[in-house]
Amino acid sequence: MAGGRKASILHLLFFFLLFSSSALSAKRTLRSRQPCKNLVLYFHDIIYNGRNAANATAAIVGAPVWANRTILAGLNHFGDVVVFDDPITLDNNLNSDPVGRAQGIYIYDKKEIYNSWLAFTFVLNSTDYKGTINFVGADPLMNKTRDISVVGGTGDFFMARGIATLMTDAFEGEVYFRLRTDIKLYDCY
Amino acid sequence: MAGGRKASILHLLFFFLLFSSSALSAKRTLRSRQPCKNLVLYFHDIIYNGRNAANATAAIVGAPVWANRTILAGLNHFGDVVVFDDPITLDNNLNSDPVGRAQGIYIYDKKEIYNSWLAFTFVLNSTDYKGTINFVGADPLMNKTRDISVVGGTGDFFMARGIATLMTDAFEGEVYFRLRTDIKLYDCY
């Protein structure tokens, strides 16, 4: 009898430990595929083209030897390097009150089609959010949506990691680009 | 007797909890130092040098004032900035079917010896892998192996983190470089 009870308690123990460890695994899985924070923001890039010095928010600062830095190069802009300081808004209106600035660089990196690569920071300073989010990733412009990595954050975004989905929301000639950024953080502290 | 049994069950409890917590620690340690995913890939960089426009996959887009953008600069190329879109292959053959593209920038950043720094993305699109891996790190070219960071990923590499070990597998003059990349991911979702 005593041996039987001991055995049943051992079974309970195994059951509980099994349960507790599978609960941990489940939590891990839930945490990893459901964003713990989600933000949708727009940023507005106005590239200097020789005639818009007053309101340009970006400029070509590097280019291959066959190109110049006033207008985007041939070969689908291959090799152009752009520095930017773009306003971020909550909606798709360039004239809305900015909640921060998108700052960093992008390059055009393909000869055959428009293709980009970005490394930049969202510097947010609004009543809702104060802090920065850092991004790195490839941006194949011809795709409707492009996923890049959130590689870190500070302030309200302390230690953030996740994915940002970029969409070209609008563009005008080769001067104005509006990017919708759907930020999904999976590591929240 | 009953007290004795209770005590022995408590001992069991302690033993099991100890075991389960040390198992967790062990798992943590195992997880942290044993890669959960390992990939070996090669990428091939052909730098534009004024005569190879057709098959160049990279171009100098920035250089110090004392240099030009047609050929790599003196002082061990210090200050040269290169934009690239290089084919990735599973073996060391430039003519193998590419499984993706390595896209981003590298710089030469040392006056005394060849030394590089990179920030780039592997855009993989094969039957085995669809997704991107983002890298940042120093690349001291004179060392046989160099470790850089995997700072994020998307698609099949959702939220990836880890280390990539770079090796110069071959080079021809200052035009062709082949890099072996041994990617070890330690955070898999």
Add this chain to the structure above:
Amino acid sequence: MAGGRKASILHLLFFFLLFSSSALSAKRTLRSRQPCKNLVLYFHDIIYNGRNAANATAAIVGAPVWANRTILAGLNHFGDVVVFDDPITLDNNLNSDPVGRAQGIYIYDKKEIYNSWLAFTFVLNSTDYKGTINFVGADPLMNKTRDISVVGGTGDFFMARGIATLMTDAFEGEVYFRLRTDIKLYDCY
């Protein structure tokens, strides 16, 4: 009696599992907001200005079309891209034995005030530390302290993540900048 004992053992089980799981949560919280590693390091940036070739550690390699690469541009240096290989020291003395090099790029990215953005690596090689730390982030120079992200590491900093707080410790004209870097790692392996 036997049923009572069983019940009390079940209570014990619940208590222990509760305790062990809350201990895990507590550890998680502690881990996230208390650095597991802290380093204070200084790096020294001497920008080439046409007259200091011998001891310059950095050079302008990109600039907008209206600027040149010998001296920092107007409009608060907007668009200037700088490649650097700066000595890292344990104290604020440029002549102290370096413990490593800070290598990478920074840009000036705002027309209205001095504002910067950085992506770089600390390559440490001292008796205390061998390995690399990779950083990305916005650097609003006019603020006393600026937080950027530690996005990865290798060697002694295997898989590091965290925050680095930058402070301008000194500057001389537009040639010498000394940055204090307070590195706080929150993910240690």
